[in-house]
Amino acid sequence: MTFHVVGAGVAGLAGALLLAKAGHRVAIHEAAPSPGGRARALPDGTDNGTHALLGANRVALRFLGAIGARDAWIEPEPAGLPVLDLADHQARCVALSPLGWARGARRPGGLTLGGLLALMRLALPGADRTVAAAFAAHPALLRTLVEPLTVAALNTPAEEASARLLGIVLRRLALPGAAKLFVASRGLGPDLVAPAIATLACHGATLRSGARLRAILREGGRATALDFGEEIIALQPEDEVMLAVPPWEAARLLPEVPAPDRHAPILNLHFAHATEGPVRFIGLLGGLAQWVLVRPGGVAVTVSAADDSVGLSDDVAAVRIWPEVREAALSFGLPGDWPVAPPRARAVRERRATPRHGITPRPRPPRRPLANVALAGDWTLPDLPATIEAAVRSGETAAAVLMSAPLPKDPA
Ligand SMILES: Cc1cc2nc3c(=O)[nH]c(=O)nc-3n(C[C@H](O)[C@H](O)[C@H](O)COP(=O)(O)OP(=O)(O)OC[C@H]3O[C@@H](n4cnc5c(N)ncnc54)[C@H](O)[C@@H]3O)c2cc1C
Incomplete structure (x- = not known):
């Protein structure tokens, strides 16, 4: 057999x-x-592209344990996710879980009581609608937290993504330890x-x-x-x-x-930029890129839900994205040289990275x-x-x- x-x-x-x-x-x-x-x-x-896991991904983490690779996945940002807002150049550390928002310093920008209630309403049953529609009354929270989470977890723009599915993700994030973020160290x-x-x-x-x-x-x-x-x-x-x-x-x-x-693309740009410090993971708001993974071997940048950018040439993508990476690195005091000119870069385009997670x-x-x-x-x-x-x-x-x-x- x-x-x-x-x-x-x-x-x-x-x-x-x-x-x-x-x-x-x-x-x-x-x-x-x-x-x-x-x-x-x-x-x-x-x-091919940066992959992150959350503490909520228990079955995936158990699989890593079963293959003896659990320790290779490290938590690069245990103190909270460093996020740079490219619109106002504010750098802050944000907790991904509502459990971490009790401390004001870790709260996402734009979080109000109304916004919190809108987040909680995602957990209630009812007709599905898009994430953008569910947060139309909370544009600041949509921009600083909900849209980035939607794009990261569902790889679908907020105007199209299912609020019901995002609710499932958020419910899982509310458990202790669930919002820890892990990446492959090598x-x-x-x-x-x-x-x-x-x-x-x-x-x-x-x-x-x-x-x-x-x-x-x-x-x-x-x-x-x-x-x-x-x-x-x-x-x-x-x-x-x-x-x-x-x-x-x-x-x-x-x-x-x-x-x-129907599938959604992800664009990853890999800069040949060797660094000295530990592995770091930084979020970007208001730019082309969303996540920057800094490992000793190079810097990998992710653009999810990349309908508009997957067609950019390697050079154009590098010229547009490197200044965002550089500002993030300098804002969070990453060690080493962060030159103005973009290092050699190569794009990996996954045009069918995931299905689109819309309301249908x-x-x-x-x-x-x-x-x-x-x-x-x-x-x-x-x-x-x-x-x-x-x-x-x-x-x-x-x-x-x-x-x-x-x-x-x-x-x-
Ligand atoms: C750039 C990128 C970033 C991502 N980031 C994350 C992330 O941060 N966190 C996360 O959890 N997920 C992420 N994902 C999603 C994750 O990679 C996928 O959900 C997961 O890898 C899918 O695994 P799978 O085995 O279901 O499918 P696949 O990985 O597609 O595996 C299917 C396999 O079947 C093979 N195959 C196809 N046709 C045939 C055939 N006819 N005969 C034999 N073999 C065949 C393929 O070559 C492939 O190896 C990301 C995906 C991409 C592309």
């Missing part, structure tokens, strides 16, 4: 690990030359993908890269063979398949599966579209934003479904 896992993104890796740890024979098939999917290292070791390669692959190998799972599933042959509601072009793998009656591919590939392979078809409900695909096939992937859990947390949850759920085991419990 073999469990075939198609797709070695986070969902496939997490699902494969549960299967392999349960003692099953697991074969992972990945189309790209290397694993990781949308959370991967590029051939030169650079991350990068996604050494701190996520490589440890996952090594752990899987220890449990006997195999990984084949460059193996793109072209078609699923089927008969009587079951998959009978996996067509990889040069190789067709006939499935034995007891074999099972986890399809852990992005939505557009799932829709191509199984056209009857409802899958999101995302389709809810079946867990088992065929008798011996289960679906995984960040997009398969429409009640959650498409993130690493959703990807791990989906992979672990699909593994449990395939093993007819109880669904994994949430960590306490």
